[in-house]
Amino acid sequence: MQFDFDKLIERRGTHCVKWDKPMADDVIPMWVADMDFEVAPAITDALRKRVEHGVFGYVAVPDEFFQATTGWFDWRHQWHINHDWIQYTIGVVPALAVIVRALTCPGDKVMIMTPVYNCFFSAVQNNDRQLVECPLIYEDATYRIDFDEMERKMCNGEVKLLILCNPHNPACRVWTVDELKRIGDICRRNGVMVLSDEIHCEFVYPGHQYTPFASIEGHQEFTVTCVSPSKAFNIAGLQTALIVCANSEWRNRIDQVLCASEVNMLNPFGVEALIAAYNYGAAWMDALNDYIYGNYQLLHDTFASHLSHLTVTRLEGTYLAWVDCRVMGMTSEQLTQHLLDNARVMINSGSIYGMPGEGFIRINLATQRSRVTEALNRMIPVLKG
Ligand SMILES: Cc1ncc(COP(=O)(O)O)c(C=O)c1O
Structure with missing residues (x-):
């Protein structure tokens, strides 16, 4: 692959909302809509040139x-x-x-x-x-x-x-x-x-x-x-x-x-x-879309195999998966806390997007495949019941 979206980047300690706000080191943050990838090389080059001025x-x-x-x-x-x-x-x-x-x-x-x-x-x-x-x-x-x-x-x-x-x-x-x-x-x-x-x-x-x-x-x-x-x-x-x-x-x-x-x-x-x-940035953007769609397919298939009582909304656009957890009988806030406490995964509570989001969770897929895999492995036993 021309761009390495699998490369793990340490974002903790960079004054980063997504990673530094959860505080605890063992939390995988999949909440705020911010990606864990390095930007397109053309952007880094342009910024480096500007900084050097x-x-x-x-x-x-x-x-x-x-x-x-x-x-x-x-x-x-x-x-x-x-x-x-x-x-x-x-x-x-x-x-x-x-x-x-x-x-x-x-x-x-x-x-x-x-x-x-x-x-x-x-x-x-x-x-x-x-x-x-x-x-x-x-x-x-x-x-x-x-x-x-x-x-x-x-x-x-x-x-x-x-x-x-x-x-x-x-x-x-x-x-x-x-x-x-x-x-x-x-x-x-x-x-x-x-x-x-x-x-x-x-x-x-x-x-x-x-x-x-x-x-x-x-x-x-x-x-x-x-x-x-x-x-x-x-x-x-x-x-x-x-x-x-x-x-x-x-x-x-x-x-x-x-x-x-x-x-x-x-x-x-x-x-x-x-x-x-x-x-x-076009080639980078196209490659990124393929990668994120792969993350979505992984999430979708994992839920279908292990958490089939929950419904993953079909992802046509955005990098934010939206999962219907209403059968669990918990509020979105309770689900969010439950996942944070027991899976050490931080997601967004569906209810912040209005009442129709109650009982749903939003999961940010714009991260490395290995992190998505680890997060899913942690979430399966917690969401099973
Ligand atoms: C629909 C929508 N609009 C705007 C924003 C944020 O825009 P900005 O960071 O440019 O203020 C987001 C961030 O998630 C978003 O989802």
């Missing part, structure tokens, strides 16, 4: 940054973005809060499709907007959208914004063109804006295809998209994210909130890493 003052974001972004989405995802549609900020989570503030008013209703990434809740509630949930339907180890419920909850004109997660964390879905069109039709009919968080867009497995929501004909007029190389290329600590919006009036409003919140500056490392990732 030795001066790290304020950054003027260069044209290359925008060209690398538009080029990547153009050839890899057939999404044609104009350079001037792009704004940058320090993370997708800050971007979500900024966009909610820019496009809606206090008290407005914002819809999310639960279970969903926990910061969708805080982006709405911490900004004094009201949450409206449109729960996904769980059936046959996968999720689908309740379009009737979505329409019913939007039709009185009170919902102003839908926050979409495409691909969806933690539901493991990569929404199809047909599903995205139906969401778009319902939103357009009811005057609802769409904020599409597409941070997981590079993790897509055989048989599935990521489609940018805004790339569908007619969608770009009412859509703001957030993307970032952070999740895909494992550079979340470099704090670089992009907001893509074709609507110039909305862009002005977003720009005002970005400036007022003072989150409109990037750091030199994030800029260099993005350029290297989008210009030279």
